[in-house]
Structures are given as C-alpha cells and as structure tokens.
Amino acid sequence: LAGETAYLCRQEAAELLGVPQPENVVITGSATHGLNLAIRSLLGPGDRVVISGYEHNAVTRPLTALKAKVSVAGGPLFNQEAAIRAFDELIAPGVDVVICNHVSNVFGFVQPVEKVAALCRSRGVPLIVDASQSAGALPLDFQALGADFIAMPGHKGLYGPQGTGLLLCG
Secondary structure, eight states: HHHHHHHHHHHHHHEEEESSSSSGEEEEOOOHHHHHHHHHHOOTTEEEEEEEEEHHHHHHHEEEEOOOOOEEOSSSTHHHHHHHHHHHHHHHHHHHHEEEEEHHHHOOOOHHHHHHHHHHHHTTOOOOOEEEBBBTTOOOOOOTTTTTTTEESSSSOOOTTOOOOOEEEE
C-alpha cells in the first residue's frame, strides 16, 4: 500500500511538472537532499561549475566540499538580460555543470532559466535548477525546460508536508 501511494505521488508530480514518466521523479527528504543528489551525480572533486550569484547554501556547501572550481554569473539584481549575458560568457568548453536557482530565496529575483537551459543544451553542459521558491507558484515544465535535474521542496508551493521534496531527473 505504501509503495502504491508513493508511486501515485510520483505519477501526479510527473503530470503536474511535465516529466515524461513517474520513474524520473525521485521523492527526497527536501530540496537540499535533491540538490545534493544531483550535484554528487554530476560532479567530482575539482570539476568546473557555473552558478548564478544567488545560490542557496544547499548548492554552495556541496560545491565547497567538492573543491569545485566555481565561476559566478553575476550582474545587477533584477536584470535578466545581464544575467543571461553573464551565463553566456561563462558557459564555455571545460564547464562540467551549470547550477541556477529559478527564484532567489533572498531577493525574489526570477532568473531566466529558460534561456540558461537553452544555452546549456546548445553547449552540451548539464543544468541543475533549484526550484525551491518557484515549484507550484510559477509555471514549471521539466520536459520543455530541458534541465538535467530540478530539485524542489514539498512544503512550499506544492503544499506538501515538511521533510519532503522532489528531484526531477532527465
């Protein structure tokens, strides 16, 4: 019964978030748990990463632990065009992963993740999206976005209980 319930939750999440099949939805303990799984799946010690200037500790701490070579796509706050220009400059050969939150948990800045995802796809660089502030509040279609992983908590915009999260896997 518990297994069936978990699978039904994965099915519902897949339909809601544009995931092709429920098997690509992993139930996690939190968005942090999902981000750690994604980061540790794609990166090894010393790998090169491009992040936005607005990442949460859930991203920066595992990157520090891995001694990743991190480049920050910075720019003026609330300027999506400047953000995409910064990502465009930094996503270059040798970059192993790009990580970008959809919405800043501090400033509420909505990142241009669709454009970042298109840049990543065109350059063959995996993308991890932190949708902690946006899942359930802003449109989010995993398949259309084309990210490799999207992590989110269950307790915010998805109205789930504390201690739950989802990791959408490409």
